[in-house]
Amino acid sequence: MVRTVLIANRGEIALRVLRTCRELGLRTVAVYSTDDRDSAVVRQADAAVHIGPGPAARSYLNIPAVIEAARLAKADAVHPGYGFLSENPDFAEVCESEGLTFVGPPAHVMEKLGDKAVARDLMVSAGLPLLPGSRTSLDRAEEARAFADSIGYPVIIKAAAGGGGRGMRVVSHAEEFLRAYTETRAGAQAVFGDGRVYVERYLPSARHVEIQVLLDRYGNGVHMGARDCSVQRRHQKLVEETPAPALPADLLAEMGQAALRGVASVGYVGAGTVEFLVDPGRAYYFMEVNCRLQVEHPVTELVTGVDLVAEQLAIAAGEKLGITQDSLAMRGAALECRINAEDPERDFAPTPGLIEECHLPAGPFVRVDSHVFAGYRVPARYDSLLAKLVVWAPDREGALRRMRAALAEVRLAGPGLATTVPFLRRVLDDRRFQTATHDASLVAQLMADQ
Template sequence: MFNKILIANRGEIAVRIIRACREMGIHTVAIYSEIDKNALHVNMADEAICVGPAKPQDSYLNMENILSATVLSGAQAIHPGFGFLSENSKFAQMCKDCNIVFIGPSVAAIENMGNKSKAREIMMSSGVPVIPGTEGSIDTLEEAVLAAKEIGYPVMIKASSGGGGRGIRIIRNEEELKKVFDSAKGEARISFGDDTMYMEKFIENPRHVEFQILGDSYGNIIHLMERDCSIQRRNQKVLEETPCPVMSQELREKMGSVAIRAAKAVNYKSAGTIEFLLDNDNNFYFMEMNTRIQVEHPITEMITGIDLIKEQINIAAGEKLSLKQEDIKINGHAIECRINAENPKMGFRPSPGKINIEHMPGGNGVRIDSGIYDGYILPPTYDSMVAKLIVHGRDRKEAIAKMRRSLEEFLIEGIDTNIEFQLEILYNPIFEKGDYNTGFIAKEFNY
């Protein structure tokens, strides 16, 4: 087992990893940018090293500085969290070259699943159902027009190296395609440094259901059930729950076995997520694989009792999975709300600034993952998520009641947040019934 781990991230996920390491008796090294010198993760770690100025490319994306900090601190491994360098195969390779363990999957798995068009090809050859679309990338508008005619409108063009909803366009006719193709490529180039695109059939109003995967270095792979992530705003997840409200045990077993097959196709080790679109007829299609820990991993932990960060660390240290598929049971229901510093009534405008007062909810079955505190100055430089509120109940009805109570108890003053918006979702009759899909927010709210 490692003696010391460097956390190449910030905010609540860095705090989350530090807590797991402390429970395992592992020393931690935080990295921070100049603007983050008073951040909670910096104060909680055993050591902290500044890796550059505020801009992400100068600090949290600065591979050379992060590797130098790792060597300087004597850490044997790096946990990348999510975002930043967590799915960067070049960084994973640099870690390997420096004899530092990257707590994540292999370089090959990151490369194969990180390029969405390549991932589709691998899944198709492995018998995993994929959304009808192009087998490779599309480089020109002419290729896009021909592909759309073959697939049939509506279609979706997506960045091959994309994520977080960027580089995606839904197109309903050829005229629209001609208007947006170049702008989508441009957005992909700016966001990911790669403007290759691919095209899929657009599935109208599906559910977004993902399966949590764990794999070790000995070929053992299991899934830890599903999460429903259909409550989204512009392809950005807002609220997640598990189990999926419409999931039958038969469908769960079917989708779970396909998720394991997908992970085995790339010899996956570490924690990862296989994401599917599920239509109204219970047909499901592989969408992508996230080769990292997910923002919404706590709800899986709540219903299974398994600490996914500790499992990641154990796997990276060369240990075999101690769990078998039959050991994984669903206990109750869990919901996560992402608490963001933003103003929903003003187009979800980000709201950085000083947090004057914060009071976080508590009680049985309530968990908060956060990096904020009274007096903390939230910088404008990074993602707007300030906390994750997670609740666990005996069933979905109790979990909803607990989340409502917790949101009503949650107080953050000094900045705007989406707490009231989350409450609107929780009190919506369609959400209460569990009869929602990815079009829920666009249809139900005037935001």
């Protein structure tokens, strides 16, 4: 029985989780670092616990502090949001051993899927297609180089422990390989504490398409459509949409079934996302599983009418999934733009500081998930996401128009503050994006044109 949910996160996602909890009549506990003491979620939550100073390692990543906070505030469940501890199997395990319901997949499943090499193996066994690549980590430079030569360039070197766009590197020519290999390994060792890397073929003009899945603990599961996240800058998504445009419905249905089959084969429970690359010939390849709610989950919510956080909480509480594949109807098109405190003119450098003027869009079929307000100070030490602007319309053209109109409403100003809004407008105005003939190289091309 879940009555009180501790939200082990900050920013917009903490607020988004809080909203669903409140709607469900659940008590909420916010945890916050010193830097976030004035945050919106701290004001909104039924209780708030100061868990540590600004550095995330001592607050939002501090497992004992979060667990103690749950005990102090008498929480019985923990929602980790995304990032921070959301994909940390140790955290999930500690929650369960402390009698707290962890809102996410079981620890042993996260452990396996969090290791990219292991995840690839498991998905191959479940029949999912993979890009040509090493099945295991390549721990010796010469061996890795020989392997890269054998599959042909360009290749991408990926840290087994990487994720969220970090710990990967594209190599276009054989002569660059050894240096990139050494650097990626060293970087992975430093950042993730795990220097293992593997190598796979890199597709320069692929689309990034991901499938949302939802599974309960009784073996029921659904796939909930495809999100296209091809508008990325260095593997950080800027614009996401569903359905994935200009891809045949039967291909998307096949990918949905493959995704569900893959995660079901490892005993997945909860909300998850299976990422694929789709090449111009419309072949698809498994990339990774994200064992958490995604930043871009609202687009799926808008076309399905399903509150994914409510589903996560119900599944975590042991309820049976109320949705079936047949009952799931998807209507229209939804688009999300990420408004970040980053300056597109300066290679997307973060622009923390005070927000003096803050007006965010509203109106029919416009959803804004944001934690900022006039007078809010964007902390320098966390991520730069200010707001997610999400629109729905009966079709993609309508959604693009609505998004353009909504972006025109945004007023965010402050000393030194710059946002991604001007760049988002350029994406929306781009012919390739409008006709859905773009791929994951779009942002790089737009930046080169600048």
